[in-house]
Amino acid sequence: MPEATGTTAARSGEVLSEAGAEALVHGSCFRTGPPRLLGVELEWLVHDLDDPRVTVTPDRLEAAHASLPGLPVDALLTAEPGGQIELSSRPASSLTACVETMRADLAVVRSALRPHGLTLAGIGLDPWQSPRRFLREARYDAMERSLDRAGPAGRIMMCTSSSVQVNLDAGYEEPGPLGHVRRWQLSHLLGAVLLAAFAHSPAAEGRPTGWRSTRQLRWAEIGAERAGAPPLEAEPRAAWTRRALDAPLMCRRRTVGPWEVPEGTTFRDWLRRGAAGGSGPRREDLEYHLTTLFPPVRPRGFR
Template sequence: MDDALSEPEAAALIFDHSMCRGRVGRIGVELEWFVLPLGDASRRADSAESLRLACLLGDQLPRGSRISWEPGGQLELSGAPFDSVSDCVTAVAADVAVLRDRARAAGARLLGAGLDPRPPCFSVPLPRYQALRRYYARLGHEGDTLLCNTASVQVNVEAGDGSAGWRGRSRRWLLANSLGPALMAMFANSPAPHGREGALSDSSGRQSLRFRTDPFRTGPLPCEGDPRETWTQYALDAQVVGVRRTAPLDSPAAWDPAPAGLTLRGWLRGAGPGAVHPTDVFHHLKSLVPPVRACGHLELRMIDAQEGDDWMVPLAVVAALLDDEPTSDAAASVVAARSLAPTRRDWVDAARHGLADPQLAALARETMTLALSGLKRLGVPPEVYGTVERFAEHHTLRGLAPAHTRQPAHTRQSEREACPAVPEGVTAS
């Protein structure tokens, strides 16, 4: 049934679905890349190349990962959830290898980075993406860059249960949000110019862009209290991107722009067009983009896309922090000792300065050291542990992130190229 909801009914629906998966240990990952034609990384694939790539890539990989497309033609791999981080890494690594081979056969390569230096190009015109584009256009001029020129690693973990310890949802929410700025800084891979004439460079330009472009739906959220109630109030007070019509949802005209400034709470109280139904609530929840999103499980969304196989590192680190009991206990002690309760300002500063902030660098080193110990207990394959250890030695323990070795991406919105659309029928996330 999709009956109209009252405000209390909508609040109950959000509360009940926010952190409803209580198992601990299951973990998944979603990876995004920019697709670059071989031989000329400065241009975007034309329509014929896009069609060939889409046909060769298909929509599913041998170990269960699904392929989809983001608004600017970014390629996304959504791995299936697994019962252990070892199984997750093994399966996704196999699918990534197949995906890279297929991309090369299609004359393309996959770039793991948080920001694309090419001009933004909106090439996947799904109704949901069109609604987002119209929404961002009201807020400024950087919406296309955010939609088309950003890529991330998203780690998905179980929400936890009602217990007070490491399996509990309150502990897991606390660690994900309290250590989130350190994780963002540790894996920052999107240097972007800011300041007068671009003299300075943000460490995670992708996350800075997200905070700057949309101050109404990007969070972050408080660490204390019942996280389900925290999430419910945030979702009710977040602005609505679009309002679905009764036409089929695959119709290009299936979404209307929401009235400017409309929140879900305001809509439920009669300020929006018509009644609010459960489907509207779930579409609204899917549009929310805080660093940690509660959608039954927890999505950690603050991590930039990584080069090569370094996507394994944030996946393994998060698994150790949340799914190994001694590591979780030690991390909670660190959070308490440092009185960590990051505000929005703290997150914005972390995205800008990254590990150049001495306190954040020290927290990142401590966090990484704890994670390395936890990974031994979790029994990850030696090659995975070695990848994390090398990353730590080359980057985190030296106070460096991948952004320190990458040139800032100068996205030029005034420049436009032809925008080849991903062909009809290709899955988009």
């Protein structure tokens, strides 16, 4: 399959062909080269400082989040749908540098939350609170309605879960222990080990669930098409391209009206309808679609 080029893949604003979409995903998912940089994304639940079982009201969450912009931190601070706080580090040249920077940033954020009577909680799934949306945005409205089709797991994931996400370079193009194919396979294999080692969510809504990682259970319940891994025996670029285009659309962005799409519609369906004379997707629609897929290892292709 060809790399994404100006002749095979549409530029921003142009309607995509199916071949153009395949070329874009195939050519951008793995940026190969020396594996030098790493980073982390840390999601934290926000709990009452004195009693984590107390429900934090929307007003308290609003005030806490309003105090975060402008803090002297190196990481990017963002809010998750349930009011969780996420810190995304810059790429670092060593694990030590990354950890030290994030430790300092976390101290600043905790200090900012303390006057509001709040603190950060590093638990995979909130053991006490029921899911409740904090962010009211079109993206999350559509996400909630889409995931509701499979049951309550989507809302739980959106509003009461947190995680540590590790970002790594893909590795070299050629075969070998530092090649991107080997690192892709190892990342998936090590995921199960890391899950077992750090499982930390045995309860939900005040009751034991029987799982060491209830968070992982809820992620699995979202469905393999959106949250599962592509076949690992296949060539990684080709496997990810097929998975991405055959995954169900979560939403279709519109300036007016709801973002919902008919259940079961895939991105490839949208491409083919556009080729048949409908309103086809553009490059930015494909890029947005990729942000709605949550496999355990995500080939983002960042430089």
